[in-house]
Structures are given as C-alpha cells and as structure tokens.
Amino acid sequence: xxEVTQIPAALSVPEGENLVLNCxxxxxxxxxxxxxxxxxxxxxxxxxxxxxxxxxxxxxxxNASLDKSSGRSTLYxxxxxxxxxxxxxxxxxxxxxxxxxxxxxxxxxx
Amino acid sequence: xxxxxxxxxxxxxxxxxxxxxxxxxxxxHENMFWYRQDPGLGLRLIYFSYDVKMKEKGDIPEGxxxxxxxxxxxxxxxxxxSTNQTSMYLCASSSAADMxxxxxxxxxxxxxxx
Numbered sequence: 675x676x677e678v679t680q681i682p683a684a685l686s687v688p689e690g691e692n693l694v695l696n697c698x699x700x701x702x703x704x705x706x707x708x709x710x711x712x713x714x715x716x717x718x719x720x721x722x723x724x725x726x727x728x729x730x731x732x733x734x735x736x737n738a739s740l741d742k743s744s745g746r747s748t749l750y751x752x753x754x755x756x757x758x759x760x761x762x763x764x765x766x767x768x769x770x771x772x773x774x775x776x777x778x779x780x781x782x783x784x
Numbered sequence: 785x786x787x788x789x790x791x792x793x794x795x796x797x798x799x800x801x802x803x804x805x806x807x808x809x810x811x812x813h814e815n816m817f818w819y820r821q822d823p824g825l826g827l828r829l830i831y832f833s834y835d836v837k838m839k840e841k842g843d844i845p846e847g848x849x850x851x852x853x854x855x856x857x858x859x860x861x862x863x864x865x866s867t868n869q870t871s872m873y874l875c876a877s878s879s880a881a882d883m884x885x886x887x888x889x890x891x892x893x894x895x896x897x898x
C-alpha cells in the first residue's frame with residue numbers, strides 16, 4: 675500500500691532564505707507527483723506536477739524534483755517571501771488515485 | 785481559467801439532517817472526487833467518480849453517498865449528519881485524457897454539525 679510522508683511537519687525561516695520541503699513515498703510505481711499549496715481555511719492550489727518520466731519541474735521561484743528509484747521528491751523555494759507562508763502538500767498519483775502526505779506548514783518570518 | 789466551484793464555503797447543520805454538498809466543474813473533466821480534511825489526519829478520500837452515474841468508494845465512505853447525474857456536477861450527501869462529520873470537505877476534478885493530469889480543487893466547504 676502506497677504511503678506518503680512529508681518532513682518536516684512545520685518549518686519557520688526568515689524571509690529571503692532558500693528552503694527545501696521533502697516528500698517520500700514507499701512504492702515507486704507512480705504516474706506522477708503533485709505539489710499543492712493550501713492557505714488556512716481554503717482549498718488547494720496546484721503548484722507543480724512532475725510526470726513519472728521527468729526529473730524536475732520549475733515554476734518561477736519553485737523547483738520540484740523527483741527521484742522515483744529512491745521514492746523521494748523535493749520542493750525547493752528560492753528567496754522565500756512572507757506570502758509563501760502556507761501548508762504545502764505532496765500527492766502521489768498511484769493507480770489513478772491521489773495518495774496524500776500530511777503536509778508541511780511553512781512560516782516565513784518578515 | 786479552470787474552475788471547481790463548491791456551493792457553500794460554510795455550513796452549519798443539525799444532527800440528523802440530510803446534507804447536500806454540491807460541486808461543479810467547468811473543465812469537462814471525467815474524474816471527480818470528494819475528500820474530507822481533518823487536523824492530524826490529512827486528506828481522506830470519501831468517494832470518486834470516473835463518469836456520469838458512476839461512483840466508487842474511497843477510504844471512508846461510511847455515512848456518505850454521492851450522485852453524479854451530469855458530467856459537471858458531483859454531489860456529496862450526508863444521509864443523517866452526525867457531529868463526527870464536522871470537517872472541511874474538498875471537491876476535486878481531473879481529466880481522464882491521460883494519466884498525467886493535474887487535479888484541481890474547489891475552495892472547500894467547512895461543515896459544522898451541531
């Protein structure tokens with residue numbers, strides 16, 4: 675059974691720092707992996723989708739990598755801003771269903 | 785701009801009431817999903833649908849049912865609301881055109897059962 679883990683559960687860093695969020699999964703047979711952002715009390719916004727054949731995807735200050743063989747993905751955020759404060763979730767598309775990590779709550783201090 | 789719309793942002797219902805949560809997407813997506821999200825438990829799949837009139841149970845279907853009479857609309861029904869169904873409910877949709885498509889989410893409905 676696929677399991678997805680996100681470490682750390684919470685992270686607080688000063689504005690301007692580069693940071694990395696981690697996501698690991700137990701079964702490498704995935705179709706894709708998605709990173710989402712969720713602001714308090716709101717729905718989820720898709721940030722990046724990495725297909726199983728890809729190694730990374732970039733959008734602005736965000737870069738997501740995927741290493742299927744080791745069951746890991748990272749979300750790199752460059753030059754963090756207070757507006758990046760949110761919970762970040764990764765989800766693995768496994769057999770047409772999304773399996774979710776518990777999320778990393780990120781706080782960027784001004 | 786793609787859109788998934790949930791009919792209510794906040795709902796307060798009484799124990800025993802029948803509750804309908806509505807979700808509409810305008811992207812002609814085949815797949816639609818209902819999740820609930822609770823602190824410490826993450827997102828859990830309640831039901832999903834691959835096509836009109838089709839439904840599949842997710843991880844926690846007990847106490848819920850769904851309806852998909854039209855492609856763009858997926859309804860979640862709480863037959864007899866209970867306090868343990870107080871939660872944030874999230875609807876999502878995705879295309880079945882290929883296996884590498886994004887899931888798009890609505891803004892969520894925070895349901896309180898009193």
